Amino acid sequence: MSLVMASSANTTATTTGLLNPPSSSSEEAKKEINNNGALIFEPGLLQKQPKMPDEFVWPSSDLARTQHEELNEPLVDLSGFMRGDEAAIEGAAELVKVACVKHGLFQVTNHGIDPDLIRAAYDEADFIFKLPLERKLGAKRKPGSACGYSGAHADRYTSKLPWKEIFSFQYHHKNDGHQSEIVDYFKSVLGEQLETTGRVYQKYCEAIKELSFIIMELLAISLGMDRFYYRNFFEDGSSLMRCNYYPPCHSSSLTLGTGPHTDPISLTILHQDQVGGLEVLSEGKWLAVRPRPDAFVVNIGDTFMSLSNGRYKSCMHRALVHTEKKRRSLVYFVSPRDDKIVRPPENLIEREEGRKYPDFKWCDLFNFTQKHYRADVATLESFILWLRSNSHQY
Numbered sequence: 330m331s332l333v334m335a336s337s338a339n340t341t342a343t344t345t346g347l348l349n350p351p352s353s354s355s356e357e358a359k360k361e362i363n364n365n366g367a368l369i370f371e372p373g374l375l376q377k378q379p380k381m382p383d384e385f386v387w388p389s390s391d392l393a394r395t396q397h398e399e400l401n402e403p404l405v406d407l408s409g410f411m412r413g414d415e416a417a418i419e420g421a422a423e424l425v426k427v428a429c430v431k432h433g434l435f436q437v438t439n440h441g442i443d444p445d446l447i448r449a450a451y452d453e454a455d456f457i458f459k460l461p462l463e464r465k466l467g468a469k470r471k472p473g474s475a476c477g478y479s480g481a482h483a484d485r486y487t488s489k490l491p492w493k494e495i496f497s498f499q500y501h502h503k504n505d506g507h508q509s510e511i512v513d514y515f516k517s518v519l520g521e522q523l524e525t526t527g528r529v530y531q532k533y534c535e536a537i538k539e540l541s542f543i544i545m546e547l548l549a550i551s552l553g554m555d556r557f558y559y560r561n562f563f564e565d566g567s568s569l570m571r572c573n574y575y576p577p578c579h580s581s582s583l584t585l586g587t588g589p590h591t592d593p594i595s596l597t598i599l600h601q602d603q604v605g606g607l608e609v610l611s612e613g614k615w616l617a618v619r620p621r622p623d624a625f626v627v628n629i630g631d632t633f634m635s636l637s638n639g640r641y642k643s644c645m646h647r648a649l650v651h652t653e654k655k656r657r658s659l660v661y662f663v664s665p666r667d668d669k670i671v672r673p674p675e676n677l678i679e680r681e682e683g684r685k686y687p688d689f690k691w692c693d694l695f696n697f698t699q700k701h702y703r704a705d706v707a708t709l710e711s712f713i714l715w716l717r718s719n720s721h722q723y
């Protein structure tokens with residue numbers, strides 16, 4: 330992190346290692362470095378502090394120790410799906426079903442994504458996070474938006490800060506006439522120099538979108554529905570791609586890289602590097618998800634839980650940080666078009682004892698998590714209470 334320290338020479342370090350605004354510079358530069366008054370995450374300095382700043386210390390309930398046990402999630406081999414082998418597809422759908430009913434997470438292998446593309450996506454993430462602090466803050470997330478740079482979510486919160494930096498951007502599944510959406514975004518917020526980075530992620534998102542559609546087909550089959558039902562539902566949707574960078578942390582037992590939460594979106598497709606740290610709550614125990622270079626982790630989010638009328642569980646997970654090693658993950662969050670009504674298909678309602686959740690629009694849940702509520706272990710329940718109290722019924 331020395332790059333960041335060098336670039337922030339005109340900032341003043343507090344005893345906590347969170348940076349105060351610079352004392353003398355132009356108003357514009359001040360605003361940029363000052364993060365609009367929010368504290369700035371600078372892990373290089375934090376590592377030199379004798380004590381972990383309170384902002385990063387999580388309550389013991391969230392820090393409940395891992396069981397030193399791995400989650401026994403299924404490894405779903407997609408090669409049968411790729412060659413159209415119906416028996417193999419049925420077998421894969423059965424594995425998906427068991428995992429989604431139990432805890433909402435499985436891994437997929439033989440997914441067809443080029444390992445060189447995955448490697449390139451990690452290399453570009455390293456490049457982004459090594460940029461000077463001013464450049465990253467110049468691309469910081471705007472209020473109400475999920476896109477851009479954020480250090481420890483310090484722009485939004487003042488406690489239970491996650492020990493990580495993130496960079497996120499949007500990708501529309503139907504990008505008619507705008508096939509360089511991500512390239513253009515990178516160039517606009519980080520400069521022309523980032524064109525190659527944008528191209529790598531454009532390719533990465535296009536490939537993962539195809540994978541997400543395959544998984545949507547498997548999910549539909551596993552729920553006994555028309556195979557293309559969810560694929561069609563998400564065809565004109567969008568995804569958010571997030572690169573997570575977790576610096577090493579001496580006080581790793583006091584903090585978290587990502588706190589316990591379920592994802593508000595529909596489906597998450599994640600690749601983690603070999604350091605490990607992703608954990609899932611299963612039957613009351615935090616269990617590690619083993620990193621596999623050849624696999625993607627897939628988990629159900631709140632919106633898909635609603636679309637399955639509560640049959641499939643939104644996966645409760647968190648990420649630990651390592652004492653000596655940096656950790657990275659590449660996360661692709663799938664969502665329907667903003668104005669789509671989230672409602673389970675009729676045949677899932679008929680077979681069930683009524684509706685588990687009311688209809689809602691995805692954009693309302695998204696805005697709820699951006700403006701009113703910090704995604705945690707109870708996002709969907711809280712959203713539904715809010716929806717009802719605000720008479721947003723569809």
Ligand SMILES: O=C(O)CCC(=O)C(=O)O
Binds near residue numbers: 571599606607657660
């Ligand atoms: O890094 C990980 O393994 C988990 C990331 C995550 O849950 C998130 O970014 O929401």
